[in-house]
């Protein structure tokens with residue numbers, strides 16, 4: 001199936017409505033061509049919408065996403081903690097299709113030919129492109145945990161590190177657990193998706209146990225030597241809110257799992273849990289990691305920060321968790337959304353025969369909940385540095401919350417509503 | 426896709442006014458970094474608790490950012506974010522949001 005221009009235009013919304021959405025033209029409106037985006041998550045949905053918006057509909061955009069709906073990882077820890085439902089974190093692709101004229105195809109990309117500029121689809125057929133954007137997120141290095149290799153093992157010992165059925169299943173395991181049980185969560189060595197995410201999840205499970213199963217315990221088994229994000233704020237929350245419930249053990253790297261015994265096999269120890277939640281070690285999503293792009297540490301794609309283009313593979317841009325991050329840059333949804341806008345601007349320049357903006361800026365804020373109401377944040381601003389050819393954090397900017405507070409619990413929910421709209425509305 | 430003539434005319438006028446900027450997309454690109462919280466083009470989701478920036482008078486927006494930087498305007502996160510941008514960048518951002526309606 002090759003999608004031609006006429007089909008594409010038929011799928012787009014009416015011209016007058018589009019012009020009203022786009023507002024006034026600026027430099028990039030000279031761009032035209034077809035951009036194919038793989039993955040409709042934080043990076044991919046953003047780049048798809050912004051390419052349509054900023055080109056005033058002149059650039060055709062096709063988005064291939066294997067799932068029917070977007071389900072957010074941010075806020076999914078509140079579902080696991082029993083404070084939100086899966087419906088609360090699910091957003092449809094309808095606005096991308098109908099309002100922005102993005103052609104959304106529910107399928108999986110299985111191969112890339114960067115020379116003839118085509119990709120292969122799982123359900124059959126090919127799509128051609130002028131520029132390709134990959135935002136596939138992460139995949140797991142199951143080979144490092146032999147006991148979890150089978151699909152059956154992965155159904156019993158959950159990660160819930162991609163939101164969806166696993167999120168609901170982990171919630172169910174916690175509900176089914178007897179009072180007095182142990183929930184253990186294992187954290188891989190950094191870098192992994194969402195540095196504060198595991199600590200937030202531990203807080204929200206402890207928050208659930210505190211009222212519903214007060215004799216139960218939360219055990220964090222961290223491969224790293226220390227808490228990876230917002231350390232002082234998390235440690236204070238644990239000491240103040242969950243002193244008899246939550247225990248943190250650094251330098252405890254998971255080596256394997258005894259699935260039948262629900263036991264984490266560590267270097268020097270074995271820990272049996274009633275609910276064992278394993279966050280496996282990660283690398284760039286399959287389609288970015290196994291299609292010949294240059295990787296760093298065999299895991300993450302090396303990109304040019306002025307365009308998000310993969311180093312050595314012109315025409316292929318990579319965003320989000322799949323890339324080798326710039327100094328202090330986290331793998332976050334907020335950051336993937338920012339990559340999407342940097343890439344959209346650069347792609348429009350390149351399609352118009354112009355150089356990309358030489359001074360891009362990215363910023364990040366990750367909110368975490370420490371209980372049902374109180375939030376904390378970490379923020380940073382990153383400016384392009386010509387000497388090191390990478391994004392560098394601005395000294396003196398950014399930082400963490402002074403203390404946990406309810407205002408930031410509200411801000412975290414407001415952030416989610418606004419970033420989902422920024423991607424998908 | 427062509428713009429209707431009237432809209433195209435308004436756009437041309439707008440472009441002429443801001444023609445002093447070297448790269449006409451710079452303000453747009455910078456302002457997009459704020460959109461993750463304040464909404465696409467500063468149009469925040471109503472009722473979600475984040476302030477809209479679209480259509481805010483340029484001088485007013487710049488004053489608020491200055492007050493965040495100096496600490497006179499109390500904030501949870503803006504005091505840290507505002508320090509990451511140069512005055513020139515903030516000027517472009519404020520001009521971009523002021524022009525949204």
Ligand SMILES: Cc1cc2nc3c(=O)[nH]c(=O)nc-3n(C[C@H](O)[C@H](O)[C@H](O)COP(=O)(O)OP(=O)(O)OC[C@H]3O[C@@H](n4cnc5c(N)ncnc54)[C@H](O)[C@@H]3O)c2cc1C
Pocket residue numbers: 038039040041042043044064065066067072073074075076077107108109110135136137138160161162163193194197201285286287319320321322331332333334335336365366367368
């Ligand atoms: C529990 C948890 C909490 C988090 N909390 C926060 C938070 O509060 N704030 C924050 O900023 N970040 C948070 N994150 C991190 C955030 O979820 C990720 O950083 C973000 O999703 C990365 O965006 P992405 O576009 O790289 O990948 P994703 O958002 O994962 O999108 C990838 C998409 O690509 C699709 N895909 C992959 N391969 C293919 C293919 N070959 N063909 C078709 N489709 C494909 C997938 O189905 C998926 O939809 C959290 C993560 C977790 C796990």
